[in-house]
Amino acid sequence: MSRLSLAYFACALVLTPTAALAQSTGNIFMELRIGDEDGEFIFANPMEQAEYFNRARCECQSPFQIRYRLAEGVQASEFSGQQVDIWFGSQCTDPDFQVNCLRTPDGIDNYANLQSFVNREYTVNQIIALGEEECPSVQGANSVFALVDVGQDGTFESTSTFEINYDTRAPGVPDNVELSGGEEAVIVSIDLDEIGDGDIQNYEVLCAAVDAPNEPVKDGPSQAPYDRAQDIEGCAGAFDIDVANGGPEVPVGLSTLDPSFICAEGSPSATNIRVDGLENGSQYHVVLVTVDQQRNASATYLGVAEPRPATDFWELYEEEGGSAEGGCNSGGSAGWLLALAVGGLLVRLRRRGATLLAVLAVLAVPALASAQPYWDELDEEITEQGPSRPMWNVGIKLGPYTPSIDDEFSGEGPFERTFGSKDGLMTQVDVEWFFAYPAGQLGLALSLGFHSKSGGAFTRDEDGELQRIEDGENTSFRLYPTTLSAVYRLTLLDDQLGIPVVPYGRLGLAYYYWQITRPGGDLAETDSGGKGRGGSLGWQGSIGVAVRAERIDEAAAASLRNEFGVDHAGFYAELNLAEVDGFGSGSKLSVGDFTWFAGVNFEF
Structure with missing residues (x-):
């Protein structure tokens, strides 16, 4: 018996129930048809049937049709020659409640005629109002009763029903x-x-x-x-x-x-x-x-x-003297070199696509590395296989972030004024490729991330002072950082001494694309035509420590390695400094920060 290495989690398909066709009961089969725009009666799906029996159709006395026929296997001879009375309401077979029902004038003369379809037309107000002049404002259901009373004594020898739901009650209007x-x-x-x-x-x-x-x-x-x-x-x-x-x-x-x-x-x-x-x-x-x-x-x-002008973050930045220009560009030759390097790293990563998918699967079950799996009860001996030197390290990390846009202003800048002083959340994915192993891992690192903040836009009062708009007029700032770095991870402590701690450092080139939206979600634009989007080049460095947490459970670690080629799994934390301002260019938005991140990582 082979050892299992990963628990498979089944996803249950949740089916949303839909309206079902009403079913007739008894000896007589009934089918509902509604009127179309041409005055013809057509078979309708459950939603169309539900929509038809409403307030407007009741007031307008819209027509509908019931088709009657003997149910499959029912013999016509049993009540041949007997009249079939059609009633609308509920509990219409009980003499004490028939006063609340409507007996339609057009019944079926002979039960035997139901060997083929017999059509009868009615109006929506008949089934809902039951003969009353006004349509009630109510949600409920009434039934069509097809009754055979052989002795005309109030005892029904054959009872068939078909339920019709209706809703004539208008929805409420919000009070505030x-x-x-x-x-x-x-x-x-x-x-x-x-x-x-x-x-x-x-x-x-x-x-x-x-x-x-x-x-x-x-x-x-x-x-x-x-x-x-x-x-x-x-x-x-x-x-x-x-x-x-x-x-x-x-x-x-x-x-x-x-x-x-x-x-x-x-x-x-x-x-x-x-x-x-x-x-x-x-x-x-x-x-x-x-x-x-x-x-x-x-x-x-x-x-x-009355629609009114609103001042979004990009307009406020320009009004307060911000020098950055909008619009996108490559950032010169450095931007092209960064793009080419990123592309090359992604090509190499594509070759390890199967292992990467396995890593993503494990990311969905972060407790796997430290949990005590049930298959540890199996007796089969575990033997480690797979590469001894990981070539890749993939991690996902989170951390607080506030771009340094306000550094060019004294006091409260436009970013803090618009979005507040609290840090937002930055999410990043790190992908590292190693090509040398001098007492550790030396390689290239690619980081991709996302950061977003929203805040109320501003309007000007009668004195020309800016006032916050509090009713959903939001302006947003979005940041998409890309970094290509050299990375070194000192794995000697774990590889030689068994201490599962890996210090590391990165240093490289960064390009952060940013975008600002106005209220309503469109791209912001100033009166001078400056677009609220752009990109800033810079550099970024980080130092941190990773912990190879799979050491807690060697059996689970071996299973991951044998099945998926994942050598190590754990978590990491780092300090990060990003100077991303176009290398000091006054025309570029300064979007770097000094912050920290923490996350989980996998080496394979």
Whole structure:
């Protein structure tokens, strides 16, 4: 019996349940069909069926059809000549509850006719309102009963049913909604703690300019994501969705919820819905619509909002005298050399792709190296195989980071003012390739990373002073560092003395690409045309210590080595100094930092 080296974790496939077709019960099979735009009755999928039995269809008395036929294996002779009565409701076979049911006038004259399909047409309000004039605002279900009463004495010798679910209750509108202006946008802010009725599938925002109220500000969808009377054949004017808080000032396109005026949408968990592409200084009417799964809708008029200019981090940096220029370039010959070296290292790494995949699998199970695996109970002797000198070291590390952008300013700089004084998180992946072993490992190291921070943009008050915008108008800074270094790892302590500690150092060339976004997520740009992106060259050095933690469990270490060629696994920590400012160029953004990192690594 061979020794297992790695536990395999099965991923369970989680299937999301979907609506199922309603099933008829009893001797008579029933099939539901709904009306289409051409007045024909068609078979519909479960979602289409669920959407059909809603408030608008009930008010508009939309038609539907039930097809009746004897179920498979049922003989027509048993009740041949008997009439089949059709009832709508619940508990319609109980005489005490039949008063709450609706007996349809068009039954089936002869049970034997059901040897083939017999079609009957009804209206949605019949199955929901059960003969009442007004459609109730309720979510529930009623059944179609096909009953045979041979003696006409209230005792049914044959009972068949088919259940139809409906929902005529409009979704709630959030109680606390705020409307504000943003950078070429208006923002609808929703308090999720005060939603009220939570039966919301999505939000729709309708907009119209105050100075052009009859013209959509954007190209909305051709069909509404909710049902309106005017969209249902023969129902115009029979049913309207009231716009709460509205009045004569609400444009017709918004008061009628014309879908061409839809300018944005949001998920049920959205706290901010942003309508982009508007004009600063213009005013816009705004209506918020909540829609449920059955296409019922509620609407409320939020008022008028005016988009306003916002100052993002890149604009603030320029306003406060920052000298760095935007735009991308290679950084000269040094940038090209770095790119070529990175490419060469990646080519070599590709040749060890299978081992790298194994390392990534182990990264997903970090406790493997120190855990006591169940296969240690096996009696088979372990023999070590594989390379004696690792050629590669791969690690992933995390650490605090704040780019040194504000070093060119005295006092609080634009970066701290925008994003705060707390460090952000930098994530990096290290890949090291060794080509010589002088009492350790000598080689090249490639590091790739990501860092991001977001903060509120600014607007100017009447006195021209900057004020923070607190309603979701965020500006972001993203940093993508790339470093190519020489690396030396002193493995002598572990290789010769059995002390599983590996001091190391790196020194090399760095290129950090950076990007700044304005509110809404687009690339920032100053009035002078400076793009909020660029790259800075520099140098980077680090010293650290790695611990080969697999020494804790030699059996697990041998299993990793034999199966995947992973010689050592452990963790490491380091101090890192990055001077990345274009080697002192005033036109380059200074994005380095002095910080620390910690992570896990694998040698193979």
